[in-house]
Amino acid sequence: MNDTLNLHPPAVLQSLVAATRAMGFTMASDELTGSLLRTLAATKPAGNLLELGTGTGLATAWMLDGMDAQSTLHTVDQDESLVAVAQKYLASDSRVTFAAMDGAAFIESLLVQQKTFDLIFADTWPGKFWLLEETLSLLKIGGLYVIDDLLPQPNWPEEHPPKVAQLIAALEQRPDLRLTKLNWSTGLILAVRTH
Numbered sequence: 591m592n593d594t595l596n597l598h599p600p601a602v603l604q605s606l607v608a609a610t611r612a613m614g615f616t617m618a619s620d621e622l623t624g625s626l627l628r629t630l631a632a633t634k635p636a637g638n639l640l641e642l643g644t645g646t647g648l649a650t651a652w653m654l655d656g657m658d659a660q661s662t663l664h665t666v667d668q669d670e671s672l673v674a675v676a677q678k679y680l681a682s683d684s685r686v687t688f689a690a691m692d693g694a695a696f697i698e699s700l701l702v703q704q705k706t707f708d709l710i711f712a713d714t715w716p717g718k719f720w721l722l723e724e725t726l727s728l729l730k731i732g733g734l735y736v737i738d739d740l741l742p743q744p745n746w747p748e749e750h751p752p753k754v755a756q757l758i759a760a761l762e763q764r765p766d767l768r769l770t771k772l773n774w775s776t777g778l779i780l781a782v783r784t785h
């Protein structure tokens with residue numbers, strides 16, 4: 591099996607990738623992660639999805655491609671120029687709502703509103719390395735928590751590996767999660783909240 595063949599990416603992806611490269615954004619999610627997120631999004635009919643760290647909207651596009659017409663996706667990034675790119679290509683889809691603000695403040699506002707989610711893709715600092723407990727509390731029972739970028743990269747600063755190890759250990763120790771670690775793509779964890 592070749593996992594990179596016949597991914598059938600969403601039609602908008604090519605333009606989004608070109609725009610992402612043109613602006614020199616190098617932290618974009620890869621196609622394998624995108625395809626997994628699309629598959630997971632499709633398991634949540636009428637689902638409420640959350641992405642922390644929109645970037646230019648690559649994973650956003652993949653998730654939208656898996657979501658049904660009744661599903662919704664909230665996505666946040668603090669960098670307005672990145673959000674503008676994602677909005678240019680994806681905002682015509684009424685299922686997605688963009689927020690250009692600090693992710694920690696966004697998480698706090700979701701807690702105040704007592705929102706809950708069927709799938710959370712945590713792809714930035716808040717929701718992954720900070721506010722983990724708060725973010726997991728936004729998950730419904732049976733909801734999926736997904737993180738990537740867990741395998742060492744040459745560009746990681748010296749202080750990053752221990753933070754990743756700490757995050758993985760914190761997730762492994764939680765009695766309310768069932769998780770699978772995937773040494774695939776950039777290194778992912780899929781976790782489901784059980785209670």
Ligand SMILES: C[S@@+](CC[C@H](N)C(=O)[O-])C[C@H]1O[C@@H](n2cnc3c(N)ncnc32)[C@H](O)[C@@H]1O
Pocket residue numbers: 617618619642643644645646647648649650666667668669672691692693694713714715716
């Ligand atoms: C790994 S990238 C996200 C990639 C994106 N999910 C994709 O599919 O290409 C991480 C993003 O987090 C954003 N970011 C960093 N700190 C943040 C914060 N405190 N709140 C919100 N976004 C933040 C960055 O601007 C960057 O776009």
